[in-house]
Amino acid sequence: MTRLILVAMMGVLTAVGAALAADTRHDQKPVIGIEERAVIISAIDPDHRSVLTGEPERVTFPVYFTPSEARPTTEARLALTAVADEITVRGLEQVKVAPSTEAQASLRRGEGELGEGALSADRVLSVSHMLESYGVPAHWIDIELPDAAGV
Numbered sequence: 001m002t003r004l005i006l007v008a009m010m011g012v013l014t015a016v017g018a019a020l021a022a023d024t025r026h027d028q029k030p031v032i033g034i035e036e037r038a039v040i041i042s043a044i045d046p047d048h049r050s051v052l053t054g055e056p057e058r059v060t061f062p063v064y065f066t067p068s069e070a071r072p073t074t075e076a077r078l079a080l081t082a083v084a085d086e087i088t089v090r091g092l093e094q095v096k097v098a099p100s101t102e103a104q105a106s107l108r109r110g111e112g113e114l115g116e117g118a119l120s121a122d123r124v125l126s127v128s129h130m131l132e133s134y135g136v137p138a139h140w141i142d143i144e145l146p147d148a149a150g151v
Helices: 002-021 074-090 101-109 116-132
Strands: 036-048 056-064 091-100 140-141
Touching: 002 116, 036 101, 036 116, 056 074, 074 116, 091 101, 091 116, 101 116, 116 140
Parallel strands: 091 140
Antiparallel strands: 036 056, 036 091
16 A cells, blocks of 8 residues: 555656646646646556455546656656556556546547647657566557547
8 A cells, every 4th residue: 555655656756746747838828737637557466456346446647748748757756666556566457558538528629739639649658668678468458549539
């Protein structure tokens, strides 16, 4: 459980780092929200069951990006090492890497950064490749690309 708390704290630090790195000059288009620039890693934790249903619980790990970047921040890469460790050591199952629901909604509304669909797909693939490089077997990872037209 201590590792999960550590991973959650690293996720918060990643969000703060991405928010501070955002360029907010007035001559630019408004910066989209940090949740719209996130990729979510989710997995089933077979060792923790819901009190209500008795089913294994799904845990989530957000990965945040600075605007117009497809590569995770330094803080996010550090958090990804901990997430990969959690997945492999604790045996988390049904690992999925997908854009956040806010990113999907932004794509459907046609808002966000220029080329956001392709950028969102690049972010998902970047996170997936990093998990693989940190020891998570590729066949354990289900990649969900954005469902925007043309992507």
